[in-house]
Amino acid sequence: MKKSLVAVGVIVALGVVWTGTAWYTGKQLEGRMAEMIGNANAELKKASPEAGLTLSYQDYQRGLFHSSMQLVIKPTQGMTSAILKPDQSIVFNETIDHGPFPFAQLKKFNLLPSMASVHTTLVNNPTTKPLFDIAKGQSFIDAQTRIGYSGDTSSDINLLPLNYVNGEEKVAFSGGQFKADVDGQGDKIAVSGEAESGLVNTVNEYGQHVQMTFNGIKTEGDSARSEFIERVGQQKASIEKLAISVEGKEMAVLEGLNINAKSAVQDDKKHLSGQIDYSLDSLKVQNKDIGSGKLTLKIGNLDGAAVHDVTQRYNAESQKLLADPAVTQNPEVYQQKIVELFAANLPLLLKGDPVITVAPLSWKNAKGESTFNLSLFLKDPAQATGEATTLEEQVNRVVKSLDSKLVIPVDMATELMTQVAQLEGYQPAEAAKLADQQIKGLAAMGQMFRVTTMEDNNVVSSLQYANGQVTLNGQKMPLSDLVGMFGMPGTGEPDVAPAPELEAPAAPAVPQQ
Template sequence: MKKSLVAIGIIAIVGSAWTGSTWYMGKLIEQRMEKMVDQSNAILKEYLPEAGLQLSYQDYQRGLFSSHFRYILQSDANSSGEKWLKAGDKITFVEQINHGPFPLSQLKKFNFIPSMAVVHSELENTPRMASLFEITKGQAPLSAISNIPYQGNIASVISISPMESEQKTASLQFSGATINADVSEDLRNVTLDASSDSFLFTNKGYNNQLEKYSLQGITLKSTSSKGKFNLAIGDEQLAVKQMSLDANGKNIALLEGLILNTYLGESDEHLNTKLNYSLAGLKIKGNDFGSGKLILSINRLDGKAMKEFITAYNQEALQTIQQGEDFEAQELSDILWSQLPMLLKGNPILNIEPLSWKNSKGESMLNLNVELIDPATNTTTANNTLQKSFLAQRVKKIDATLTIPQAMATHLTMQIALLAGYNVEESQKLAEQQVQGLVAMGKIFRLTTNKDDIISSSFHYADNQIDLNSKKLSLQEFIGLFGLFNPINEEPAPEHPSEQMPSPEQ
């Protein structure tokens, strides 16, 4: 009997302590709400300044074990320019907080690790979101469960609901997605792991042709942190198991095993980036065109210059867009090129190792290394138009090698001819003629060599001198081969390259 009373007493003490601590956690969370909202608004202004959005909260109701409130995302009246949301439009999230140190939602899962709170978020059906709720059949399009520890990363599981929509000429089917996110308390470190099974878009295109675009097995993995230049550095991988295009029930193109890897790192003064793209297979109308890959790296990018470049580009692009809806992509391209010299401050190095395409007959490969120069530090005196060119003023060195197996090129060209409507025999003959023509042209211009049925080329440029397949040429002589440039105070280039260069037999 005494033991039972002691047990009941202990349970009462623990229950009282838990009740008091959960009440205190609810009060503490309410006190921190303003700070959390201010942090979120700072992030919106930093990453989406053109959006003109502002986050706030309202209807905070604190209970003993849980609290409820709403996050409101709406237009910022103090923001200038065109905004993403019109005045009066609201995007609302309904929030339910289970107080720590042992949130009830965690106890139900037999999780006894203490935490400050567990938050359940759900997009609310407001007039602005009504059309989105229609295609999710009334389910919340977006919801999340977040575990907020006393210290460490905030772990969230975000769910995007399946969607179905059908219009007069188009339809959409989306299987939904799951995103696992870990975010540090200061919001500087973020890890994402997202996946979706399928996405299908159907549309009636040209001549009422039924077109289907589908993606299968989509995954995204990302690890990023805020670096010393206030840029997000880290790794990211986007993978698509299968991507296809069908027309009137027939497959037009099928891409398999598409993987895009990106990396951005930093040293004391520089940023280094690497892009690794690969495609396991490409089929066009049932014909196997092979596989490809590209590994591109850019090193020695000046970190401060990159930050200035991004800021300047975003500001000019935003101003251009806000001038009206009829701006053209060329305008943004012009802005990009006008700001591009900033990126040359660190004398960056560009590498392609390799760009390759492989089919059943062999693999073609290009390797390229380019060292760039900041024009402001280039002390070379420019005496003529050629020396004032982009190449002479901004490029220090180029090294490039190219190899193309003739059998591989012939097979690829034959497949292209088949798609154009030629039969097998005609396609083979046409492909052989075109590849042989390519070989002959390469010999005439001394651009390529041919040994053991491998078309190859090597190119080296430095100090306005070129080594092309072991032949020394000045930059002027090289450009003169193609009649592209006639330097000042120089005789016109001969009409035929063969008058300037020895014939292949010499």
């Protein structure tokens, strides 16, 4: 009997502790909600000021073991949102299980103590109704988030499958699974996920049936807060296959598209560097194999303090533009203002003497691979003294040195142009003949104007520059002479007469379609 009473007492005691702890953590979460929403808005403003959005919460109802509320996304007051109209909003229902062991978490056999577990679904309102229509009345987004006592969060986000048909319009989506982890201070973020497939059928403005399909979308990346720019880190994205067809005829197929972008603070803790890699395994247009390509673009020695200043200015000016109806209601004016804003701040980005490299930009087909490489060392124009009175002095204020090289195999270029000619309606024999004439003509013209040479059946062009001196295909000359070769205003006319034997042969007439 005594043992039974002891057991009951222990159970009652544990129940009291559980109840008290759950009540405390629920109250603690409610007290921190305003702070968390404020931090989220600060992040949103820094990361995407042009979005013009503000996050808020409403209808918070706290219970003993569970609480609920709604998160609301609306356009920022006094600004024009790029996503939502003034009368639109996106609302999420949030169901919160209190810690230390939220019920939703225990269902997944996760026994780690946490402040809360939050279940998020989308609310059906006039803004989101179209999405509910194609999701058969269900919330397209279903997310479960664990909130730790340190403030860190871990979210599992599920995008539900879609299958919508309305006359000739169709949308199908396999659904997707994504994961996002954020530390308590919001300093470190990791995001990953994938979606298996999707399809969109629609009718374009010309009454043609257009279909786009994709397979195997994946993304993975992480970032950390930096004292100079908002975040540095790495993000990868890939698509196994993307296809577009018109009236049942396959127009283009891209396979193996990969993007890898990364940024970092350099070892001196004063400069930033970045790199972005693109690669495409295959491009086919109307069943013609056009080839594959890749690009690696790097930039280094960006002055961190200058980048920070430019970012702050850009964000502030962007906010002003979004608050001006005369600008936001005219997309062309808005685009022009953004370009002007970037151009005005561009000189500041040269403060650290940045270096830009392209190594390489290439395109490859069955007959060979064309490549372009570039190395450009820039200078801070603010460090220059005196007035620039000549072209060389003007360029030397910004450019320290340049080294570039272009190599185009004749066979590769001929194969590419043969495929293009067939797409234009030529028969294979005619297309091959036309392509051969075109490439020979272009090669001859390049030699005629001394911008290219022929090496081992490759069209080659190399250009180096330093201290006002240019080397074009091994020939040294002042910068003014190079500019004069192209007859630019105020620089004189080309002094090279066309060589009769290098004149391009006439191309055959284009066939009637």
